[in-house]
Amino acid sequence: MLTKHRCVVSSVLVALSLTAGHAGAEILFEDGFESGTRNTTQNGVRWHYSTDNVRPTTDRAYKGRYSLVFPFRGVPSGQDSFEEQRIRFGNQYKELWIKYDVYIPSNYHHRREQGGDNNKFFAIYNNNYQPGFQVNFSLHPRSDGGSNLAIHYYRNGREEPFISNRDALFTPEDFGKWHRIVMHFKVASSTNASDGVQELWKNGRSIMSIKNLANGGPAGLNYMDEAYIWGWANSGFNENTHIYVDDVVISTSPIPLEEDGGTRRTVPNPPTDVRAN
Numbered sequence: 661m662l663t664k665h666r667c668v669v670s671s672v673l674v675a676l677s678l679t680a681g682h683a684g685a686e687i688l689f690e691d692g693f694e695s696g697t698r699n700t701t702q703n704g705v706r707w708h709y710s711t712d713n714v715r716p717t718t719d720r721a722y723k724g725r726y727s728l729v730f731p732f733r734g735v736p737s738g739q740d741s742f743e744e745q746r747i748r749f750g751n752q753y754k755e756l757w758i759k760y761d762v763y764i765p766s767n768y769h770h771r772r773e774q775g776g777d778n779n780k781f782f783a784i785y786n787n788n789y790q791p792g793f794q795v796n797f798s799l800h801p802r803s804d805g806g807s808n809l810a811i812h813y814y815r816n817g818r819e820e821p822f823i824s825n826r827d828a829l830f831t832p833e834d835f836g837k838w839h840r841i842v843m844h845f846k847v848a849s850s851t852n853a854s855d856g857v858q859e860l861w862k863n864g865r866s867i868m869s870i871k872n873l874a875n876g877g878p879a880g881l882n883y884m885d886e887a888y889i890w891g892w893a894n895s896g897f898n899e900n901t902h903i904y905v906d907d908v909v910i911s912t913s914p915i916p917l918e919e920d921g922g923t924r925r926t927v928p929n930p931p932t933d934v935r936a937n
């Protein structure tokens with residue numbers, strides 16, 4: 661009986677922490693695709709362009725019945741794959757937090773190619789694209805078929821070198837599983853300032869944290885109003901590779917890094933092994 665009571669109390673506490681976690685964040689947009697569409701519009705935020713094959717599906721979901729599938733097509737070596745979903749914010753923002761759950765399939769393999777083999781993971785920008793504010797998280801291949809994370813950014817419309825991180829975002833241990841991704845983006849205060857922020861956590865653990873990024877756009881274009889999930893895969897994939905995204909949240913304040921509403925499993929320190937390529 662005592663065990664039963666403890667289970668009930670524990671369940672209540674988890675529910676309360678989930679509610680409190682989201683209540684503390686200033687949510688602009690939430691979508692778990694349970695309508696089977698991408699018609700959700702909240703606070704001016706809405707889904708925009710996508711490649712033809714990206715769609716809500718019941719094939720797999722983190723919660724509920726639906727998620728959004730990115731069905732990257734298998735192609736011969738030297739060819740690219742491309743699947744992308746854009747989202748428009750409807751307003752100009754200087755700082756945003758983005759969260760979603762992503763499923764990396766068991767056959768995921770980030771192959772090495774002679775030419776470019778970096779793949780887009782998430783991009784956020786001014787919809788003028790250039791010379792406005794523009795940054796993204798990119799993926800680079802690992803010897804085990806997984807992906808390392810890198811920051812790709814522009815300063816005043818000029819492309820800057822990648823900032824790479826040797827900590828993996830995905831390894832074979834992550835394949836065939838769902839993962840919670842939380843990202844934090846802040847625009848530098850001016851074109852010449854180095855106070856931009858770009859951070860990413862996976863399952864509550866800090867993967868990359870840069871807080872002195874010189875990512876400012878030109879005057880009048882130094883803000884973000886559009887983003888896209890996944891995108892161009894320069895490496896291509898050997899096999900059809902279906903990646904799923906569920907429960908997207910966009911907020912102007914911090915989002916809990918874990919499903920139970922917690923902020924972190926361990927205090928995430930900025931990576932020490934960061935280099936520019």
